[in-house]
Amino acid sequence: MSEVLVGIDPRELSVPALVWAADEAVRRASRLRLVVAVPPVHDRPRHGAVAHQSSLRIRAESALVNAEDLVRELHEGLWTATDLADGGPPPPCCSTGHGVPHSPWWAHGASAGSPKSSARAR
Template identity: 40%
Template sequence: MDLPIVVGVDGSEPSLRAVDWAADEAVLRGASLRLVYASLWERYEGAALAHDVGRSSEQIRAQDIVETAARRGHRRHADLKISIDTLPEEPEYTLVRESRHASLLVTGTRGRSGVAEALLGSVSLSVAGHAHCPMVVVRDSRDKQVRPGTHGRIVVGVGVGVGERPTTPAAVRFACDEARLRGAVLDAVRAWRRPAHGTTDHPLLVGEPARMHEEQAVEVLDKALHDVPADVEAHRRTVEGHTRDVLVAASRDADVLVVGAERHHRHFGLQLGRVAHGVLHHSACPVAIVPERA
């Protein structure tokens, strides 16, 4: 059975932009769309939602929210198969459970001010750390619009897992699939940093430690991309700098930024590393967090 793309909606404009992005993705994949609203969100955010849509909190109803989201999806793609559901549960619990039976989980951000728009909503951040399927957080663009295939480039960060270990094979496979679906180039990026104190005892050794670190980065890239299909155009790129900063810069002309997340056996679900956490907050394009199956 083909699994749907699940979108967490809450009535906010960022969540509706997530519906736009997910609808485009569903068409690419030949998948259906499932729109889910967890009704306990209203208890905590009803007043804010009312402010967003110009209605009193009493008028905000779960069914209205998912039906509005469904209409948005059908305006994007009239023939798209869309199902809706409202659940009387906490949103984090609902979406993590939904991710067990989804091909992809999609959420938006919830910024409402100049400061807040730079931050990631607590629900999206929590779910990103625990989802069982790949999850995409749709970051707001400058013009607040979702435009598919703008750059023709999918970026995968290599060496972005917990502890800076090489990116999981699942993340590379996901990035390859996205590149193939979109007819885009796969751009694999590995950040590296020169040692703080280079060897200067001998003139011939000046710069040698930095060269060795860059060569190691190239080796990691080659290993990570060893099994990339022949029909995917893949580029390798090593960049000196902090991994988060390198990937945020790469996101500025990418359609999707892909990073991996590894399961911790002593903790529930997935735990995000500092790099994944950082790009979720600051990426200029949608970010895909891909779990590695143990």
């Protein structure tokens, strides 16, 4: 099944982008995948980094729930999936070394480091 992927910013939900992505998924008869990447925390002592990382994950989870709720209100029955990935996105321009561009993890809709992933058909 093909997917329409939309990145969610936990600091501020972009409603127009989310509405567009949901509409596009409906037009394409595709699943809508909502993704949030929680960046690593390196600028704090260990105890502070753990607490800050936990806070970022809670905010990211909340953003995914809010985005999924909005999509559900817009398009009841749209199949959605959510991913909460640890780590920032990879550099935008990668190569496998064989002249073939490397597809970032979000192009496939999953990450090996993604501790939380769910899919729901509504």
